[in-house]
Amino acid sequence: MLKHPCQPCKMMRFPTQFKILCIPAALEKFYRGYPGLKVSVDKERRTAKVSAPEDKMKKAFSDVLAFAMSLRETKMSLTPGLQKMFEREDTKEWIQETVISEHGLVCHWEVSEKQIIISGQSSDLVRIQEMFKEAFKEKTIKSEKEEACTLKSPAWRSFLEQLEDSDSPPQPVLLPDGDSVIIVDTPSNISNTELKLKKFLKENKQQGKTLEINPNKVKLLKEFCDHDLKELGKKAKDVGVNISFSKNGLQAHGPKDCLPSIVGEVREMVGRIKEDKMTFKKPGMSRYLKGGKGQDFLTQTGSVTKCYITTGGGGDGTSQSGDRVLAKAQLSPTLDLQIIQGDITQCAVDAIVNAANGRLQHDGGVAAAIVKAGGRCIQEESDELVAERGELNDGEVMVTGAGTLPCSHVIHAVGSTWSGGTKD
Missing domain, CATH: 3.30.70 (Alpha-Beta Plaits)
Known part of the structure; x- marks a missing residue:
């Protein structure tokens, strides 16, 4: 309802008309043409009250009423990427400043589900709608299988933050869609954003x-x-x-x-998984534990104690790993010393010792045999430790995991190297 002191008149067709009348630029030409004019909008009652000098009242009211009656609305469908772009605050400010005000137009727009509702003068709506359509371009970039996983990584979030740090609004929208990325940006900047995206995906491929x-x-x-x-x-x-x-x-x-x-x-x-061993010296124990009943007993025991139990060697003249014992001595009631002839990579012990060089490059002798049996992860972990802490000096040690070896750890001990002559 647009009210005049003597001439009330019903004329509102769309709720958005009230929002347009609240935009200062919408009535600016009337304020310039009619000094003293004032239009007060009551959104709850959906009424607008026009106040003006008495000699200008009739004409001012008629012009404002004609303007309000010319307002219409139209709807434009949006893709998910465009909807996200139009919902952003920096986009709203940019649209108002560069698309609407710069061309002397007045409109109100809001985003609903999968569409944008634009309100303005009927004579301008087609032009305004075309400006909205041309404001942004959308492009879908297909990523390779090795690149798609990167779209969930912290690096991806950091990449988006870097794009948002740009000083020139509006910021681009990058929307992951399965194995693809949807880019929404201004026509002048979308190619630059595409290049940045492709570079990021290439540098962060799946490994x-x-x-x-x-x-x-x-x-x-x-x-x-x-x-x-x-x-x-x-x-x-x-x-x-x-x-x-x-x-x-x-x-x-x-x-x-x-x-x-x-x-x-x-x-x-x-x-955190610890390994321990137990040696049975009584005759027949090794044979029993390897038999059906013995295996059932070990399985049941492991289930109750939540541990995995397996049998190794054992018996007179052999070590736990089944190698030949050349000599042994009991150092204390709980500590035995054994000299074993066999394959060090097959010893089921807490740790084995590797004669290493200061660079921990296990490319020869026992060191190479340990890496071959336990896996490249031993060399990789050694490289990481040297890169982090530097090369080792004589007498220093470094401990790594054991890979697939039956032991738990490998102790890499660096000793002096004799290169001939009379000095060690």
Whole structure:
């Protein structure tokens, strides 16, 4: 209802008319043409009151009424990407300043589900709608399989934050859609945004990493740590990392910035698994434990105590690993010393000692045999430690995991190297 002191008149057709009448620019020409004119809008009652000098009242009221009666609305369908763009505050400010006001137009617009509702003068609506359509371009970039996982990673969130730090609004919208990314940006900037996106995807392709684990520890993880593995799997999936276990360890594939933390958690989980051994010297025990009843007993015991029990060697003249014992001595009631002839990579002990060089490059002799049997992860972990702490001096040691070796750790001890002459 647009009210005149003597001439009330019903004329509102759309609720958005009230919103347009509240826009200062909408009535600016009337204020200039009619000094002293005042239009007060009551949104709750949907009425507008016109006040003006008496000699101008009739004409002013008629012009404002004609303007209000000329207001119409139209709707424009939006894709998900465009809807997200038009909902942003920086977009609303940019549209008002560069698309609407710059061309001397007045309109009100709001976004609803999958569409934008534009209100303005009927003579301007077609032009305004075309401006809205031309304000932004949309493009879909298909990512490769190795790149798609990156769209869930912290690196992706950091990339979006960097784009939002740009000083020139509006900021582009990048919307992941399965294996694709939808870009919405201004026509002048969309090519630049596309180049940045493709560069990011190329630099952050999915990578793979293998963590070799003692088969017995893998069996224990699967049998008794199922809940922890499921939680880790969910966490890995949230950042785009896929993990799977084989009998010899972990295979992980995902964004390079996420892989180290996930693999590190598995390595920490494996590190909490302790191994111990028990030697039975009574005749027949080794044969019994390896038999059907003995195996059933070990399985039941392991189920109750939540541990994985396996049998090794044993008996006169052999070590736990089945190697030949050359000499032995009892140092205390609980401590035995044995000199064993056999393969060090097959010893089921807490730790084996590797004669290493200061660079921890295990490319020859016993060191190479240990890496060959236990897996490249021993060399990789050694490289990481040297990169972090520097090369070792004579007499210093470094401890790594044992990969698929039956032991728990490898102690890399650096000794002096004799190069001929009379000095050590």
